[in-house]
Amino acid sequence: MMEFFNAVKSTPFMQYALIAGLLASVSCGVVGTYVVTKKISLVSGGIAHTILGGVGLVCFLNKVYGMNIPPMYGALVVALLAAIVIGLVKIYGEHDADTVIAALWSVGMATGVIFIALTPGYNNDLMSYLFGNILMVTKHDLYLLVILDTFVIIVGVALYHKLCAICFDEDFAKVKGMNVTFYYLLLLCLTAITIVTLIQVVGLILVIALLTIPAAIAKQYSNSMWKMMIWAVILGVFFTFSGLAISYGPDLPSGAVIIIIASLSFAISTAYKKMF
Amino acid sequence: MEIIKLEKISFKYDNDWVLKDIDLSVKEKDFLGVVGPNGGGKTTLLKIILGLLKPNKGKVTINGGLSYVPQYLNFDKYHPVCVEDVVLMGLLDKMSGGLVHSKEDHQKAHSVMETLGIFGIKDQRFGKLSGGQRQRVLIARAIISDPDILILDEPTANIDKAAQDTVQKLLVKLNEKMTLLMVSHQFDFISSDVNRVVCIDRTLHTHSTYHIAGKNISIVDHSGDAPK
Numbered sequence: 001m002m003e004f005f006n007a008v009k010s011t012p013f014m015q016y017a018l019i020a021g022l023l024a025s026v027s028c029g030v031v032g033t034y035v036v037t038k039k040i041s042l043v044s045g046g047i048a049h050t051i052l053g054g055v056g057l058v059c060f061l062n063k064v065y066g067m068n069i070p071p072m073y074g075a076l077v078v079a080l081l082a083a084i085v086i087g088l089v090k091i092y093g094e095h096d097a098d099t100v101i102a103a104l105w106s107v108g109m110a111t112g113v114i115f116i117a118l119t120p121g122y123n124n125d126l127m128s129y130l131f132g133n134i135l136m137v138t139k140h141d142l143y144l145l146v147i148l149d150t151f152v153i154i155v156g157v158a159l160y161h162k163l164c165a166i167c168f169d170e171d172f173a174k175v176k177g178m179n180v181t182f183y184y185l186l187l188l189c190l191t192a193i194t195i196v197t198l199i200q201v202v203g204l205i206l207v208i209a210l211l212t213i214p215a216a217i218a219k220q221y222s223n224s225m226w227k228m229m230i231w232a233v234i235l236g237v238f239f240t241f242s243g244l245a246i247s248y249g250p251d252l253p254s255g256a257v258i259i260i261i262a263s264l265s266f267a268i269s270t271a272y273k274k275m276f
Numbered sequence: 277m278e279i280i281k282l283e284k285i286s287f288k289y290d291n292d293w294v295l296k297d298i299d300l301s302v303k304e305k306d307f308l309g310v311v312g313p314n315g316g317g318k319t320t321l322l323k324i325i326l327g328l329l330k331p332n333k334g335k336v337t338i339n340g341g342l343s344y345v346p347q348y349l350n351f352d353k354y355h356p357v358c359v360e361d362v363v364l365m366g367l368l369d370k371m372s373g374g375l376v377h378s379k380e381d382h383q384k385a386h387s388v389m390e391t392l393g394i395f396g397i398k399d400q401r402f403g404k405l406s407g408g409q410r411q412r413v414l415i416a417r418a419i420i421s422d423p424d425i426l427i428l429d430e431p432t433a434n435i436d437k438a439a440q441d442t443v444q445k446l447l448v449k450l451n452e453k454m455t456l457l458m459v460s461h462q463f464d465f466i467s468s469d470v471n472r473v474v475c476i477d478r479t480l481h482t483h484s485t486y487h488i489a490g491k492n493i494s495i496v497d498h499s500g501d502a503p504k
Contacts, residue, residue, distance in 0.1 A: 037355055160375065165368050168357055172417070175326050175344055176368040222356040223401040 004248040013135055017244060017254075020137045023149045024201045025214070025236030030156040031194040032215035032236075033229045034187055037167040041212050043090060043188065046101045047082045048195045048207045050108025054078025055129045056115030063119045071129060072144055072196060079192035082108065087188040091181055132203030132255035134244065141200060148193050156190055163187060164225045201240060202255035213262040214239065217269045239265070278339065279304045279425055279455050280325060285334035287320055294320050298334070298480045304424075307451045309470035310459045316477040318459045319347060322429055325457070340424030340455070345414045347429035347459075353403035359413050360385055360398040366420035388416045392446065408439025415443070419450065426450060428458040 007014045035044055058074030061067045082104065089100045116126055128136055137145075156163070165173040166183050174180045191211075198207045218231035243258030280302040287295040294317045302308050312318050323329040324336060326344055343366065363385045364377055371377065377385075389395040392412045397405065402413060411431060418426055431447070432440040447456060458470070474480050 033356075037352075039352075157375070161365075161368065161371060164357070164361075165365050168355060168362070168365065169346070171326075171328055171346060172344070172365065173368060174328055175342060176366075176421075178368065219354055219356055223358045223399065224361055225356055228356045 004245045007248060013137070016137045016139065016142055017134045018241065019142055020134055020145055020200050021240035021244065022237055023142075023145045024197045024210075025240055026233050027149045027152040027156075027194045027197050028211055028236045029214060029218075029231075029233030030153055030229050031190050032211045032232050033218070033225055034156070034163055034167055035191055036212050036215040036219055037225065037228075038187065040188070040191070041208060042098070043086055043101060044191050044195065044211060045208045046086050046105040046108075047079055047188065047192050048199070048204050049105045050082035050086075051075045051079050051195070051199065051204050052112030052126075052129070053108040053110075053115070054112075055126060056112035056119075059126055060115040060119045063121065070140065070144075072141065072200075075129070075196050075199065076148075076193070078108070079196050080189055083188035083192035084185060087185045091184065128203070129199060130203050130205055131253060132199060132201055132206065134201050134240075134254055137200055145197055145200065148197050152190050152193050152197075155186070159183070159186070160226070167225070202258055206255050206259045209259045209262060210236070210239070213259075213266050217266055220269055220273050235262075235265070277304050278302065278337075279306075280339075280457070281335075281337040282325070283335045283337075285321075285324060285331045285336065287317070287324060287329065287331045293478065295324075295331075295476075296478050298476075300474065300480060302425075302455060302457060304455055305451065306472060307447075307456045307470045308458070309473040310457065310476055311461075311473060312476035318476050319429055321476055322427055322457070322459060326427060338425070341421065342425050342427065343418040343421055343423035344427040345411070345418045345429065345431055347433065351403065354401075355403055357402050358399050359394060359402060359405070360389070362402050362413050363389060363398075363416045363420055366417040370421055384420055385416075388420045392416045393442070406435075406439075408435040408442070411435055411439070411443060412446075415446065419454075423454060425455045425457065428456070430459055430461065432460065 004014075008018065035041060054074040054077060055071045057078075058069050058071045062069060062071075086101050086104060089104070090097045093100050112126075119126075127133075162173075162178060162183055165176075165178065166180055166187070170180050173183075194211065195204075195207050198210050202210050214232040214235035215228065217235055218228045222228035222231060239258050239262040243261050244254050246252075246261070247254040247257040278301045280300070282298055282300040285295060285298040285300075286293060298321065310318050310321065320329065322344070324331050325338070326342060327336075327338075360382075364381060367377070367381055367384070371381065386395060386398075389398055392415060394409060394412050394416060397409065402410065405413065415428075415431070418428075428447075431443055435443070447458070450456065456470075
């Protein structure tokens with residue numbers, strides 16, 4: 001553990017990692033609260049996994065055509081596109097929506113896999129997108145994270161009452177004249193952006209766990225949405241920081257350690273709630 | 277003045293007509309009871325009036341602000357929302373103040389909660405409440421915005437007799453100020469207070485209350501109705 005604290009003091013990449021973890025936890029706490037209460041984890045999973053297609057395409061363009069697009073841009077564009085498409089399927093797809101979302105989820109990943117195959121050489125970017133590599137976050141990534149974070153938090157907080165209303169009772173919100181479709185799609189877009197920031201930390205395979213677990217634990221102890229958000233942020237910071245600290249010494253994958261800690265905490269908290 | 281007017285409303289799910297050629301007009305301060313068998317289209321009719329469903333045919337005219345109390349909120353017990361938050365959601369379209377509710381909003385919520393006897397539980401989580409308490413919270417949410425028309429879908433289902441009486445008295449009182457339209461299974465409840473009953477079973481039949489005020493009103497005789 002001492003190694004970790006020494007590394008934080010002396011190496012910039014460790015500091016970047018902590019800042020990235022902090023930024024991701026904040027958007028994750030705010031948006032995760034909406035995702036968990038609106039019960040759109042599956043939809044969010046669909047959005048997350050289609051991102052592989054975007055990252056694959058960017059890696060392919062960069063290597064084969066010598067372009068220099070940061071993969072996060074590809075991830076962002078594809079995530080937003082997936083949010084809109086999946087959102088529309090969910091709204092208008094009636095009974096088949098779940099199946100279509102599962103199919104889109106796989107199509108995104110399949111596209112990614114094909115681009116990986118077409119891209120020559122070992123693909124480092126892609127691996128860090130799949131499993132996350134918070135220690136490889138660059139200064140440029142951090143700037144983008146700050147922008148995305150600020151956007152998500154401003155929108156998520158400014159529209160607090162409207163988003164809470166659709167999470168609680170969509171029909172009532174509609175009777176009160178709210179454009180429920182618009183706010184639903186907006187919520188999915190916020191989710192998409194948050195997923196892109198979280199992917200830096202844990203990778204897209206594990207992202208849904210980090211998006212939902214802090215909020216799910218917070219929900220067990222909250223009687224209002226804003227309290228749930230604050231607790232989810234605190235828990236998110238705790239999970240990422242402790243995951244980083246524990247994984248650093250034995251050189252374990254930090255993303256996986258973060259998720260194990262979060263899941264264990266969730267299990268303990270749920271058991272505690274059931275017993276008392 | 278007609279506050280709700282439906283003209284030749286028809287609605288189908290897939291290929292089944294749930295409602296066929298419904299004409300209905302509701303006047304200001306009416307207290308209209310809607311009865312009918314399960315699957316007869318009562319809830320569908322309410323959703324059409326509320327604008328949640330679009331009819332396949334026909335015209336809906338509403339002259340006033342609507343609010344409603346849902347039949348059964350498909351509700352997560354652990355949803356993080358307290359009673360006062362739910363009541364304040366009734367002001368969604370009239371919220372004064374920006375990020376947080378203004379003092380007036382809170383005062384309004386407090387006075388509505390006092391009227392309904394739920395002020396003491398204002399900080400409790402909504403999911404923890406009993407059926408009767410929950411129903412009163414949903415009524416508070418519906419009336420905090422002073423609507424012209426209040427629509428209720430089975431407001432006394434799943435609550436005990438004492439709570440039913442409270443709700444019933446409250447509705448009679450609310451009727452002094454607003455038009456009520458209520459779906460109910462409980463005929464004794466409907467017959468004593470409403471001033472008109474319609475029976476929905478794909479089509480609509482109207483009865484003035486005294487026709488169904490007898491003991492055996494669960495069987496409504498349609499034989500005297502004009503064919504629709």
